[in-house]
Amino acid sequence: MTRKPLMAANWKMHLSIREAVDFIARLHEVVAGSEDREVLIAPPFTHLWAVREAMGAAGFSLAAQNCHWEEKGAFTGEISLPMLKEVGCGYVILGHSERRHIFGEPDEWVGLKTAAAFAHGVTPILCVGEKLEEREAQKTEEVLLRQLETGLAQAPAEQVASLVIAYEPVWAIGTGKTASPEQAQEAHAFIRGWLARRYQKEIAKNIRILYGGSVKPDNVDALMAQPDIDGALVGGASLDVASFGRIVRFQ
Numbered sequence: 001m002t003r004k005p006l007m008a009a010n011w012k013m014h015l016s017i018r019e020a021v022d023f024i025a026r027l028h029e030v031v032a033g034s035e036d037r038e039v040l041i042a043p044p045f046t047h048l049w050a051v052r053e054a055m056g057a058a059g060f061s062l063a064a065q066n067c068h069w070e071e072k073g074a075f076t077g078e079i080s081l082p083m084l085k086e087v088g089c090g091y092v093i094l095g096h097s098e099r100r101h102i103f104g105e106p107d108e109w110v111g112l113k114t115a116a117a118f119a120h121g122v123t124p125i126l127c128v129g130e131k132l133e134e135r136e137a138q139k140t141e142e143v144l145l146r147q148l149e150t151g152l153a154q155a156p157a158e159q160v161a162s163l164v165i166a167y168e169p170v171w172a173i174g175t176g177k178t179a180s181p182e183q184a185q186e187a188h189a190f191i192r193g194w195l196a197r198r199y200q201k202e203i204a205k206n207i208r209i210l211y212g213g214s215v216k217p218d219n220v221d222a223l224m225a226q227p228d229i230d231g232a233l234v235g236g237a238s239l240d241v242a243s244f245g246r247i248v249r250f251q
């Protein structure tokens, strides 16, 4: 099975609902003819419904940027997976470095969320990646292993084939410093090798591994040319429809 490229926009805490709806209206035109790749939008929670409506029958995918692992309860400020499903989310981004490093989200929580997402039929996009000091101390693989092992500790092996992983070196997120295509490929190959050992080769072959970290129209082609890079998780450059459209239309 070939892996369909997944080009994902992570809007973080940006755009008004009106701007989001206008973006989707333009996106239909900008990515017309790109049906061989999957286009995904992860807007803020408050925009999910309006974005879903604006997507119509276009076949775009919708993701949330986070969730809680419990179905319901006294968790002020949290959003559950049944709520995300009801609003039309097929995916949820988990363990983004901003959640891990700004909000102190521990690896174990990411594991609970990943397992809960599988249980509810929402595909997790599990983010992993090392900080600059960890890369400089040659600890990239150690960090990736820890985040993968805890992130997938309770994930059912029979569902793991649908998983999406995003390799996002923290030093490249929002900094304008992209990992070189070779650096990214090396990390992606390491992750796929681990998946093959942990599950099966066939499963590892089918799992999409996205690269994230200052992906832009002018570097996407070289990144996407790497054999183990199956898509991109795009922050800053996904806020402008022309630039995200060009990223979706990578060559």
Ligand code: PEP
Binding pocket: 010, 168, 172, 173, 174, 175, 176, 212, 213, 214, 215, 233, 234, 235, 236, 237
């Ligand atoms: C991200 O938020 O996941 C990200 C990769 O951001 P940026 O593209 O701005 O580096």
